[in-house]
Amino acid sequence: MKEIIISLLKPFADFCFRCVNLVSTDVALFLYISVLVAIAVWVLTLRQEKPQRNQRPGKFLFVHDLRVWAILILFVQAVIYIIFS
Secondary structure, eight states: OOHHHHHHHHHHHHHHHHHHHHSHHHHHHHHHHHHHHHHHHHHHOOOOOOTTTTTSTOOOOGGHHHHHHHHHHHHHHHHHHHOOO
């Protein structure tokens, strides 16, 4: 049974391997950063998730918006990828 599954999946795996090897590192970097930017734009279009002012008196409400943290994490991921690539 194992050999049958391997024989069925091997041509597809070889095709994927050849396609991945055709992509240069510069193109991969561009694609990765593009995906992160697209996700950041999508996050910005989401509805704002802030608590009401009476729920957290005296606190900065912008730090409670999850969109701020999501974009910060995406930015950190992009910087780390650019530095170590």
